[in-house]
Every structure is written in structure tokens, then in C-alpha cells.
Amino acid sequence: MKVAKFGGSSVASAEMLQKVASIIKDDPQRKFIVVSAPGKRFSEDIKVTDLFIKLGEQYNSGQDVEGTLQKITDRFMSITKDLDLSDEIAERIKNESKRLLKETSNSSHLMDALKAMGEDSLARVLSAYLNKIGLDATYVNPKDAGIFVSDDPGDAQVLEHSYDKIYKLREKEGIIVIPGFYGYTEKGVLTTFPRGGSDITGSIIAAGIEAELYENFTDVSSVYSINPAIIDEPNEIKFLTYKEMRELSYSGFSVFHDEALIPAFNKNIPVCIKNTNEPEAPGTMIVANKEEYNGPIVGIASDKGFASIYVSKYLMNREIGFGRNLLNILVEEQISFEHAPSGIDSMSVIVRSDQLTEKKEQRLMSRIKQELDVDYVSITHGLGMVVIVGEGLSNRVNVAAIATTAIAKAGVNIEMINQGSSDVSMMFGIREEDINKAVKSLYLDFFESAMVVR
Amino acid sequence: MKVAKFGGSSVASAEMLQKVASIIKDDPQRKFIVVSAPGKRFSEDIKVTDLFIKLGEQYNSGQDVEGTLQKITDRFMSITKDLDLSDEIAERIKNESKRLLKETSNSSHLMDALKAMGEDSLARVLSAYLNKIGLDATYVNPKDAGIFVSDDPGDAQVLEHSYDKIYKLREKEGIIVIPGFYGYTEKGVLTTFPRGGSDITGSIIAAGIEAELYENFTDVSSVYSINPAIIDEPNEIKFLTYKEMRELSYSGFSVFHDEALIPAFNKNIPVCIKNTNEPEAPGTMIVANKEEYNGPIVGIASDKGFASIYVSKYLMNREIGFGRNLLNILVEEQISFEHAPSGIDSMSVIVRSDQLTEKKEQRLMSRIKQELDVDYVSITHGLGMVVIVGEGLSNRVNVAAIATTAIAKAGVNIEMINQGSSDVSMMFGIREEDINKAVKSLYLDFFESAMVVR
Incomplete structure (x- = not known):
């Protein structure tokens, strides 16, 4: 069984979601799908999560939130429309957001709940679309998946006992679609991981179900040896060890959130960085030990x-x-x-x-x-x-x-x-x-x- | 005024002492002379200080000391005889050693007093010889010179107020010959510096009298860039800064005792390493700042x-x-x-x-x-x-x-x-x-x- 995580740019539009669905369909081992919220479609675009943050800030400072909420629902509406799905999910965002604003007194709990709605809604959209094209897929909320976290809003850490619960997901039939970026405290409060946290969710699920592979789909076909902004078309890295990845991401490589890999690392699960736009490319494998070296440094x-x-x-x-x-x-x-x-x-x-x-x-x-x-x-x-x-x-x-x-x-x-x-x-x-x-x-x-x- | 210090090999024999005398005679600025105890004349020879240490150890372990004491007096006797001086100094060593063994109850004080007798006796020999060849020279004991030290037998540190007293030595007529390696505590107990401490005495005297130059006569014409045991005839260093010298001696260069230069360093007095056997060679100058560089490293x-x-x-x-x-x-x-x-x-x-x-x-x-x-x-x-x-x-x-x-x-x-x-x-x-x-x-x-x- 594999876990496939799709990042913000991979789920930014209906067109991208069709590519995602086709990738999932291509390999029956891709049973656990983790998604980010829709990212940018073009460079001036605004990420859905940023719109949700704006919504929360406007509300907290007493400003009108209608305009922002409309932008968010429009964004989802255009996706569901192009995918020929009902407006239900977009409507749900509107109602659920309003309910949260009304009912949540703790402002950091409110912010976390709003921020998480981008991932949550996208998971619902993808699940519905997979069903539509004839695949057996189910949306599973992180609470039902078993992701329990510490009570640190915006900086949650997974709790160790989550893994036993997550392992049971293996028994479920069909494809499981889980929103990334958040879990629930023991008291049942929705709490988000640090930014970039969908990578963390994917890593936790991969560790929990003891996946044979954790595929991390993004918009590059490989991790490069150097920042492509400095050198054009730099060397592609075929194999990286966890240690190398950790050193690189600590020192300024932005492919991964610094500690996203820890759960997968602890369970010795290989990770593959792949490109949603070029899924046939081998990508970069991140492993515990590698036998081949391409040169003295990676x-x-x-x-x-x-x-x-x-x-x-x-x-x-x-x-x-x-x-x-x-x-x-x-x-x-x-x-x-x-x-x-x-x-x-x-x-x-x-x-x-x-x-x-x-x-x-x-x-x-x-x-x-x-x-x-x-x-x-x-x-x-x-x-x-x-x-x-x-x-x-x-x-x-x-x-x-x-x-x-x-x-x-x-x-x-x-x-x-x-x-x-x-x-x-x-x-x-x-x-x-x-x-x-x-x-x-x-x-x-x-x-x-x-x-x-x- | 200059301070000239002569190391163990420079005062190992009558022949060497004649060279020393001629060096002193050559430059009227060489007014303050600091001497070590006689060192080795050939590689199997024993340094006088080591003989004194043996004497102390034999005494402390209840062995007979006559043989060792005879070796020491013979060594000095051969020097005074070759220099055509009286036996008085060699006789004094015998009597003084016996008196110390009898009267000193504290064993570390005894050891320090014995160890210092090599320098002390040699200073007396040199002073007598300088007089003999017509120079106005006086032996001055470190106590009379003003070298006060901490109460750490074998590891004395100079006390700050010594320098004012030492400065007054400038007023003395003629050449002043001072034994290196020891000073006296406030209570008047003879106490030695760490081994190699004649360099320290020279440095203290140079600082105290505010010398224009501290000449350190040894058996090499220069400090080399590298240990000559590793490379034959290595590069000679013309100028070294204090900092460079400190780094080199700390990291295994044996030219100087690690902290011997501190007193001179504090008073900004240049130091010159010279060769008793080739006094006309320029030697190596150790200065606070240098203007010329011979290369990126020294x-x-x-x-x-x-x-x-x-x-x-x-x-x-x-x-x-x-x-x-x-x-x-x-x-x-x-x-x-x-x-x-x-x-x-x-x-x-x-x-x-x-x-x-x-x-x-x-x-x-x-x-x-x-x-x-x-x-x-x-x-x-x-x-x-x-x-x-x-x-x-x-x-x-x-x-x-x-x-x-x-x-x-x-x-x-x-x-x-x-x-x-x-x-x-x-x-x-x-x-x-x-x-x-x-x-x-x-x-x-x-x-x-x-x-x-x-």
C-alpha cells in the first residue's frame, strides 16, 4: 500500500484534479490519499489557505467578511462546476464558516478551524470526483483516521498513540481521502500543524499504515542539487538519504518542511518526490541508506x-x-x-x-x-x-x-x-x-x- | 638597553661561555644577562638541572647522594678550570647543597632550591669570567633583582609589583648577571618557574627594565617555519608577531615555553631569537605588528x-x-x-x-x-x-x-x-x-x- 500526498499546486484547479485522479487510478496501490488546500494557479493567485486566514483576521478585527467568504466559495464553485459535481461542497463552506464564526469563542481555535477548511473541502471534492469517475473512494476526517495531536494551535505535534488507530485504516475498503494539515487534540479540538503541514499528515499516515512507499506529489519532477533560481536546469537528485534530506532542508532547501519526514523516517518508509504534471518521471527517492553514489556530494x-x-x-x-x-x-x-x-x-x-x-x-x-x-x-x-x-x-x-x-x-x-x-x-x-x-x-x-x- | 638570555646549550661548556662573553662584550647595550643552567654538550650528556633533580629524588628516597653531587661539582669544576677561575663556585655548590639537604624540611621547597642551583652557580661563573676579561659585571640574585612570585613550587607566576623594583636595576653600573628560572615568594622562599623558565626570567627582566630588545640566545639561527625533523633546512622566519608565536608554541613548536613571552608582550618589547654560535646572523624578530609578509602563512x-x-x-x-x-x-x-x-x-x-x-x-x-x-x-x-x-x-x-x-x-x-x-x-x-x-x-x-x- 502506498500513501500519495498532493500539494497545493497539484490541486489548484479542476484540470489539476483530473491529473490527480488519473494518477490515483493508474496504481491500485495508491490507496491512501492526502491533500493540501488549493494553491496558486498563476503567480498572482491567492492560496485558499491565505484567504481563510484573511477571513479570520477580518472577523477578529470586526471587519466585514462577506467578500472574502464569497471569493473562497467562488474558487471551490469553479472547481466543482468544471468537474461536473454538485454545488453542495461550496455551499457547505459558506454555512460551516458562518457557524464557526458564530460559535467559536477561542480565537486560536477559530483560526485553526478556518485554516483547515481548505484541505477539508478539497478532500471532499476529490473524494466525490473519484466516485464520479467510478472509483470507490471515501472522505475520512483526521479525527476518524486517528490523528491525535498536542494542544499547540498552529504548531501541533502528533501523539504517539495515533499510530495504532491509523493502522486500522488498512482494513477499510477502497480509496481513503484524508485532508492534510490538521488533527484533533484529546479533547476533540481541531488543531493545525505548522505551515506545510500536509507533508506531515502524509508522513504520519504512511507511518501509521506502514506504507511500502510515501509518494509526495508536487510541481517538480525531482529534487535538484541546488536552487534552480541560481543555476538553470541543475542536476537532478535520484536518491537522497533521510540524513541528507534533513541537512538540506535545515539549511535552506524548501522542498520539505524541516521535520515533516520524521514519522516516515522513524518507520523506515521510503519517500518519493514526484511531479503531478509528469507522473511517469522517476522522481527523487528518499531512503534510509543508499548504495549508489552519484558523486561526493548530493x-x-x-x-x-x-x-x-x-x-x-x-x-x-x-x-x-x-x-x-x-x-x-x-x-x-x-x-x-x-x-x-x-x-x-x-x-x-x-x-x-x-x-x-x-x-x-x-x-x-x-x-x-x-x-x-x-x-x-x-x-x-x-x-x-x-x-x-x-x-x-x-x-x-x-x-x-x-x-x-x-x-x-x-x-x-x-x-x-x-x-x-x-x-x-x-x-x-x-x-x-x-x-x-x-x-x-x-x-x-x-x-x-x-x-x-x- | 638590552636583555640577553643565554639558554642551556649556550652555557654548557667553557668554550660556549667564551662565546657568550664575546657576544656580551661586542655590544655595550647588552647590560642585563640572564642565564640557564649548563645543558647538554653532546646528545648523551646530562643537563645540570636533571642532575640536581636526581640529587633531590635520591635524598628524598633515602639513597646516597654523594655520587651525584660529585658529578655536579665535577661539571662546574671543569668549566671553571678551563676558564682559569678559582674552584670557589664548585666548592660552594657542594657546601650549599649539603646545607639545604640538612636544613630544608619542606620537600617541594628543597626541590626548588636544588633545581635553581644550576642557574645560580652558572650566573656566578659567568660574572666572575666577565670580570676576569676586564668587564664590569655583577652577579645579582633574583631576590635582589626584585623577582617576586606566587607560592606555587615549580609553577610560579610573577607578581605584578616586581616590575617597579626591577626597573631600579637600570641605575646599577656595569653588566648585571641574573640566574634564570626562579624568584622568591613574599615570604622569601625560593620558588621556580615551570620548566624552560629562564625564558620567563629574561622576559620579566626585559619588561621590568623596559628594554629596547630582549635577545634570546639559543642554538638555532632562526625559528623555522616547520619542524626541521620533518623537512631538511626549512624556511627561516625573519619576523613573527607575538600572536603567531603564541599560536605556534601552543601547537607544538618547542622554541619557547608557551607563556614565556607574556611579560615582554605586555610591555610591547621586541624579542629576537639568536644563535650563540652565529651571533652575526639576524635571527628571528618577534614583534607586536609586522609590516612585511613573506607569504600567506608563517x-x-x-x-x-x-x-x-x-x-x-x-x-x-x-x-x-x-x-x-x-x-x-x-x-x-x-x-x-x-x-x-x-x-x-x-x-x-x-x-x-x-x-x-x-x-x-x-x-x-x-x-x-x-x-x-x-x-x-x-x-x-x-x-x-x-x-x-x-x-x-x-x-x-x-x-x-x-x-x-x-x-x-x-x-x-x-x-x-x-x-x-x-x-x-x-x-x-x-x-x-x-x-x-x-x-x-x-x-x-x-x-x-x-x-x-x-
Whole structure:
């Protein structure tokens, strides 16, 4: 049995839903279907979920909501009309939204309930359409599917006992269509996952039913080795390990929500990223272990918005506890750190800049100065990170040489290197404005140069 | 005014002392002379200080000391005889040693007093010889010179108020000869510096009298860029900054005791390493800032005996405080760390292996496992460090590329890289057995290749 999840762009229109239905029909193993809410059809389009958020915000600030509600129902109406389905689902949205606005007193519960209605309605539409074309399909609400979550509106975590309940779904006949993005607390309150949470639902269902494969249909035929906005038609990744995927998504790859894969990962279920518009393409397989390597690295990710806290103190290396004391101040200020390179008499701590307000920065500097009696402390913003990712990379003799040479050829200075703990990644700190230059040069040398043994 | 310090090999024999005298005579600015105890004359020879240590150990374990004491007096007797001086100083050693053994009840005070007698006696010999050849020279005991130190036998630190007293030495007429290696506590107890401490005495005197130059006479004409045991006739360093010197000596260069330069450093006094056997050679100047660069790096140091403590825990990066908590356990176990690279789900801490007994290692592992609830923890020994050192190195685009390429060419895998805090050094962790290969290759590429712009 397979779980197939279809993202926002795959369900954005009647035409796309017809492609989805045909993909489902093509493979009888595609028994569990998870859907997002309709996404953008063209670049200026508005995602249905964003319309629902607007609706909630308008209501909370006492504005008229009729216009927005009409836009949402029109959007669904055009889909059901083109699919030759009844107006019932679109009408239901109107009535259900009005009921929620009237009856829900808790504003975060209201917001979650509204946000979830895009996925919920689309699941109903798809289920109806599958029936119409002669397939045995049933809409199943996440509560009935068994998705129980923590009481964190907008940031729910699945509860462990969900999986036993979900496993029982295997017994159901026909195709099961489940809306993504939300579950229910033990008290029965609808609560959403973090944004991008339909991937999480798909992953949870795949883990729960112990799927042989979790197919994640999106609008690209593959995960690329590098952001296609930087290099045209970059190398397609055929196989990725979970670890590689996790490093890539953590460091700025936007294919997956950072932790969406965890449930599938824990149950060792392979994941395939596929394209709804080109379902015959093999896509990218994400697996626990891979046997084939295409080269020393699989991808290059990058991210901006880092700051370096630099501290120097003569004879620092003689002082047992200095590093602990410095990190302790950061913990007390609720700042998490990414990396902490050190010299004999100095130490730097790399953190995400968005954790530092101007006031917090001032307090941090004066605390470090006073409590640690340092000679000098400074905070520099505008640091970017470039990460090269590849299973076993730390054991390949020339990876560091190829990478640092490529960055040097781009005329980019390396401010810091983090290598030594992860065997899957190597991280370079450079100035933000140099990221594209460095990434391009790395791509050329790792993926297009004859120098690299694949 | 200059301070000239002569090391153990420079004062090992009458012949060497004649060279020393002629060096002093050559430059009237060489007014403050600091001496070590006689060192080895040939490779199987025994240093006088080691003989004194043996004497103390024999006495403490109730053995007969006559043989050792005779060896020491014979050694000095042969020097004074060849210099045509009286036997008085050699006789004094015998009497003074016996008096100390009889009168000193505290065994660490006794050991310090015995250890210091090599320097003390040699200063008396040199002073007498300078007088004999017509120079106005006076032996000055460290107590009279004003060297006051902390009460840490064998590991004394100079007390700040010493410098005012030392400054007054400037008023004395003629050449002042001071034995290195020791000072006196406030209570008047003779206490030695850490081994190699004659360099420290020279540095303290240079700082105290505000010397224009601190000349450190040894048996090499220059500091080399690399250990000459690895490469024949390596590049000579003309100028080194304090920072570069500190990084090099910390990472395995044995020219200087790690912190000997601190007093001179604090007073901004230039230091010159010179050769007693070739005093006309310019030597190596150690300065606060240098204007000329010979290349991107000045030297390559290496050291063995490191261990890596590797810890992995899924979703570690979500846990604020993990790094602090890990380092906290190390602090509680009194272990200082050198470097701590980190990944998303893992962190490594590099420490010196000699801090870990088997028992401590077991306790450390079980504490980390239990208190931090990690998935996996391991400790790997046999790690070596190779450090490249050069002022401004972190701002030179291609240094990391040249270094990593050189190491890769040697077929050596880089286990970790520490770069990002010090602007003077870049550190590579490799297997101990690969150190020589890596260092050789780095030397060839940085110092002998036409690729590097100097």
C-alpha cells in the first residue's frame, strides 16, 4: 500500500484534479490519499489557505467578511462546476464558516478551524470526483483516521498513540481521502500543524499504515542539487538519504518542511518526490541508506541571516569553563547557537540574527563583558551559510579541497568552516552577499567538472 | 638597553661561555644577562638541572647522594678550570647543597632550591669570567633583582609589583648577571618557574627594565617555519608577531615555553631569537605588528594526543542548552576542551587525551548518556592537530583552499576543521599517524610552490 500526498499546486484547479485522479487510478496501490488546500494557479493567485486566514483576521478585527467568504466559495464553485459535481461542497463552506464564526469563542481555535477548511473541502471534492469517475473512494476526517495531536494551535505535534488507530485504516475498503494539515487534540479540538503541514499528515499516515512507499506529489519532477533560481536546469537528485534530506532542508532547501519526514523516517518508509504534471518521471527517492553514489556530494544549500558573536580574552585557553559560561549566558537569554569555533584566546558563536533584538544584543554584550571579564566582544551580522551535503562526505579525502578551492575561485573569503561532527555535511560561513557566487562555483566544480570522480 | 638570555646549550661548556662573553662584550647595550643552567654538550650528556633533580629524588628516597653531587661539582669544576677561575663556585655548590639537604624540611621547597642551583652557580661563573676579561659585571640574585612570585613550587607566576623594583636595576653600573628560572615568594622562599623558565626570567627582566630588545640566545639561527625533523633546512622566519608565536608554541613548536613571552608582550618589547654560535646572523624578530609578509602563512605546527568525544541525538538542534549542558559535564569533570564542532543532530568535543583516564572516560560516557539522554556517545583517541599560522590568514581568500588541497594530495583525510574565531590560525584534525605526511605536503605547497603569491 502506498500513501500519495498532493500539494497545493497539484490541486489548484479542476484540470489539476483530473491529473490527480488519473494518477490515483493508474496504481491500485495508491490507496491512501492526502491533500493540501488549493494553491496558486498563476503567480498572482491567492492560496485558499491565505484567504481563510484573511477571513479570520477580518472577523477578529470586526471587519466585514462577506467578500472574502464569497471569493473562497467562488474558487471551490469553479472547481466543482468544471468537474461536473454538485454545488453542495461550496455551499457547505459558506454555512460551516458562518457557524464557526458564530460559535467559536477561542480565537486560536477559530483560526485553526478556518485554516483547515481548505484541505477539508478539497478532500471532499476529490473524494466525490473519484466516485464520479467510478472509483470507490471515501472522505475520512483526521479525527476518524486517528490523528491525535498536542494542544499547540498552529504548531501541533502528533501523539504517539495515533499510530495504532491509523493502522486500522488498512482494513477499510477502497480509496481513503484524508485532508492534510490538521488533527484533533484529546479533547476533540481541531488543531493545525505548522505551515506545510500536509507533508506531515502524509508522513504520519504512511507511518501509521506502514506504507511500502510515501509518494509526495508536487510541481517538480525531482529534487535538484541546488536552487534552480541560481543555476538553470541543475542536476537532478535520484536518491537522497533521510540524513541528507534533513541537512538540506535545515539549511535552506524548501522542498520539505524541516521535520515533516520524521514519522516516515522513524518507520523506515521510503519517500518519493514526484511531479503531478509528469507522473511517469522517476522522481527523487528518499531512503534510509543508499548504495549508489552519484558523486561526493548530493546537494548544496545556503541560508542567510546569521550573526557571529566574537569574544576574546587573553589566556582564555587556560580557563576551564569559559566555553560553558559563554554558552550559559546564551541559554539564559534563550538564544540557540549553530556553531562555536574557537581559538587559543578567542571564541565565536554563530546564531540566527532573528533571535537578537537591538536591546537583547546590548544586554548580551554587557553581560559577556562583565560576567566573563573578557577583553573584547563584538557582534557581526550579515553572515551567510553554505552547506554541502553528501552521505560519507567526511571520509572522502578531497571534498574539503574541492569545496574551498571552488569558493576561493569565486573570490569569496571563508569566514568560518564547521566540519568535524556531522559525517553528512560541511558548512562554510561567508558574507551574505557572496552566497550566490560561492554556490555557483561550488556547483560547477562538484557537478559539472571532470575533476570530480563520480 | 638590552636583555640577553643565554639558554642551556649556550652555557654548557667553557668554550660556549667564551662565546657568550664575546657576544656580551661586542655590544655595550647588552647590560642585563640572564642565564640557564649548563645543558647538554653532546646528545648523551646530562643537563645540570636533571642532575640536581636526581640529587633531590635520591635524598628524598633515602639513597646516597654523594655520587651525584660529585658529578655536579665535577661539571662546574671543569668549566671553571678551563676558564682559569678559582674552584670557589664548585666548592660552594657542594657546601650549599649539603646545607639545604640538612636544613630544608619542606620537600617541594628543597626541590626548588636544588633545581635553581644550576642557574645560580652558572650566573656566578659567568660574572666572575666577565670580570676576569676586564668587564664590569655583577652577579645579582633574583631576590635582589626584585623577582617576586606566587607560592606555587615549580609553577610560579610573577607578581605584578616586581616590575617597579626591577626597573631600579637600570641605575646599577656595569653588566648585571641574573640566574634564570626562579624568584622568591613574599615570604622569601625560593620558588621556580615551570620548566624552560629562564625564558620567563629574561622576559620579566626585559619588561621590568623596559628594554629596547630582549635577545634570546639559543642554538638555532632562526625559528623555522616547520619542524626541521620533518623537512631538511626549512624556511627561516625573519619576523613573527607575538600572536603567531603564541599560536605556534601552543601547537607544538618547542622554541619557547608557551607563556614565556607574556611579560615582554605586555610591555610591547621586541624579542629576537639568536644563535650563540652565529651571533652575526639576524635571527628571528618577534614583534607586536609586522609590516612585511613573506607569504600567506608563517609556520606550520602540529601536535598529537587528542581525543574526540562524539555525541548524537535526534533533533539536538531544537534543544536550547544542549551544548552548554555537554560542556558543563566536562567542566565538572575538570576537562578543558580545544574545539567543539557541531552538526544538526551531533556535536563533537576535542580534548587532550592525557586528561582522560579509563575510569574518567567511562564516567564521562555514562554521565553524558544519562544526563543528556543522547542516542549515541563515543570517544576516539589518536587524533592529531595540524595548525597553519599567519597574521591576517583568515582574510586571504585562498588559504583554506591551498591547505585542504595540500592535505588531500598527501592522501590524508581531514577529520575536522577549526576556522572562524582566530584570524591568525586554521586548525585541521587528522589521524596522528598522518601528521608528517600532511605537514610535509602543506610545507611544500605553502613555502616551495610557485602557486603561492608571497
